Amino acid sequence: MIPIPDIFNISTQKQFEKIALKVFRFQHENNQVYQDFCNHLKVDSRKVKSLQQIPFLPIAFFKSHEVLSNSNPVQTIFTSSGTTGQITSKHLVTNLSIYEESYLKAFSQFYGDIENYVVLALLPSYLEREGSSLIYMVDDLIKKTNNPESGFYLHNYDALIQKLELLEKQGQNTILIGVTYALLNLLEIQKFKLKNTIIMETGGMKGKRKEIIREELHQQLSNGFGINAIHSEYGMTELLSQAYSLGNGVFECPNWMQILIRDTEDALTYVENGKTGGINVIDLANVNSCSFIATQDLGKLNSNKTFEVLGRFDNSDIRGCNLMVL
Known part of the structure; x- marks a missing residue:
C-alpha cells in the first residue's frame, strides 16, 4: 500500500x-x-x-x-x-477520507482557515442530481465553517441576494461558489458592489445558456458583482483534487x-x-x-x-x- x-x-x-x-x-x-x-x-x-x-x-x-x-x-x-x-463517468471511491483531506488541505493552501469564511453555494445543476463530488466537497466546507449563515441556494435568488447584502454590511468574509449560468441569472435580478466576498465560478453553462469565452464571462461577472477578480475551481468527477484560480483564469495546483x-x-x-x-x-x-x-x-x-x-x-x-x- x-x-x-x-x-x-x-x-x-x-x-x-x-x-x-x-x-x-x-x-x-x-x-x-x-x-x-x-x-x-x-x-x-x-x-x-x-x-x-x-x-x-x-x-x-x-x-x-x-x-x-x-x-x-x-x-x-x-x-x-x-x-x-x-x-456518464463513474468514479468508484474506496477511501473518502483521502478526498476529504485533499480538498480541505487544498482550500487551506489557497484560502487559509475555512472558519474565517461564510460559504454560500449556488449550484442548482449539481444539487438536482445524485453523486456530485463537488456537492460532497462544498457541503463539507459549509459544515466546516461552523457558521449558521453558510448554506446552499437552489433557485431562491431573492434569499441569496438578502444574505449577500447582510454579510457585506457585517463585513463578513464570504465565498460564493456558483455554477456559471446561475451566477449570471443572479446578476440579471441584482447588481452588487461587493467588498468582502469572493466569487468562485465552477463548471460551465450546463446547456442553460450559450457558452462564452472566459475573458468575456469574467468581465460580465466582475462588472455585475463589482469586484476586480473572479476565482475559479478546476476539478472533475474522475479526480480527488482541485486546482484554483485566484483571478485571470490562471490556475495553480496543490502540491x-x-x-x-x-x-x-x-x-x-x-x-x-x-x-x-x-x-x-x-x-x-x-x-x-x-x-x-x-x-x-x-x-x-x-x-x-x-x-x-x-x-x-x-x-x-x-x-x-x-x-x-x-
Missing part, C-alpha cells in the same frame, strides 16, 4: 516525482484497466523513470470501466453530469497535483510551455483509482507550473481513438 501521508507532505519537485513514480508502479500492478492500457501501448513499467514516460489513461475509460487500484469496499460512487441518454500538456496530434508527446495542447493531470490523491488522467480539456502550461484552461476537444479533435477501444 502507498503511504498516503507522503502525498500531502510533498514540498519539492523531486519529492513529487519520486512519489508519482511509486504511485505509477503501484497502480500498474494493482489496476487491471490501467495495466491493460499500458500493455496496449507496449510500455514496460520497469523502464518508466520520469513523469513524461508515464502513460495517461484517457478520461473516457471512467464511462466504460471500473477504474480501481484495490479491492477494498467502495464507499461511494461519484458520477458526472450528462444529458438524458448520455453515458500533490500537477499538469502536463500533451500534443493534440500525438497523445504520447508533450508541447513546450506556453503552447496549447491537451491537459494531462497527475492527481496523487487518486491513489486508489488512477492518478494519471488524460482529460478532454485544452490548455497551456506556464513556466511557473500554473496553467490555463482554453476549451475542450470536440470529438473530431481527439486523435489516437484506437487507444479508447480496450
Whole structure:
C-alpha cells in the first residue's frame, strides 16, 4: 500500500516525482484497466523513470470501466453530469477520507482557515442530481465553517441576494461558489458592489445558456458583482483534487497535483510551455483509482507550473481513438 501521508507532505519537485513514480508502479500492478492500457501501448513499467514516460489513461475509460487500484469496499460512487441518454463517468471511491483531506488541505493552501469564511453555494445543476463530488466537497466546507449563515441556494435568488447584502454590511468574509449560468441569472435580478466576498465560478453553462469565452464571462461577472477578480475551481468527477484560480483564469495546483500538456496530434508527446495542447493531470490523491488522467480539456502550461484552461476537444479533435477501444 502507498503511504498516503507522503502525498500531502510533498514540498519539492523531486519529492513529487519520486512519489508519482511509486504511485505509477503501484497502480500498474494493482489496476487491471490501467495495466491493460499500458500493455496496449507496449510500455514496460520497469523502464518508466520520469513523469513524461508515464502513460495517461484517457478520461473516457471512467464511462466504460471500473477504474480501481484495490479491492477494498467502495464507499461511494461519484458520477458526472450528462444529458438524458448520455453515458456518464463513474468514479468508484474506496477511501473518502483521502478526498476529504485533499480538498480541505487544498482550500487551506489557497484560502487559509475555512472558519474565517461564510460559504454560500449556488449550484442548482449539481444539487438536482445524485453523486456530485463537488456537492460532497462544498457541503463539507459549509459544515466546516461552523457558521449558521453558510448554506446552499437552489433557485431562491431573492434569499441569496438578502444574505449577500447582510454579510457585506457585517463585513463578513464570504465565498460564493456558483455554477456559471446561475451566477449570471443572479446578476440579471441584482447588481452588487461587493467588498468582502469572493466569487468562485465552477463548471460551465450546463446547456442553460450559450457558452462564452472566459475573458468575456469574467468581465460580465466582475462588472455585475463589482469586484476586480473572479476565482475559479478546476476539478472533475474522475479526480480527488482541485486546482484554483485566484483571478485571470490562471490556475495553480496543490502540491500533490500537477499538469502536463500533451500534443493534440500525438497523445504520447508533450508541447513546450506556453503552447496549447491537451491537459494531462497527475492527481496523487487518486491513489486508489488512477492518478494519471488524460482529460478532454485544452490548455497551456506556464513556466511557473500554473496553467490555463482554453476549451475542450470536440470529438473530431481527439486523435489516437484506437487507444479508447480496450
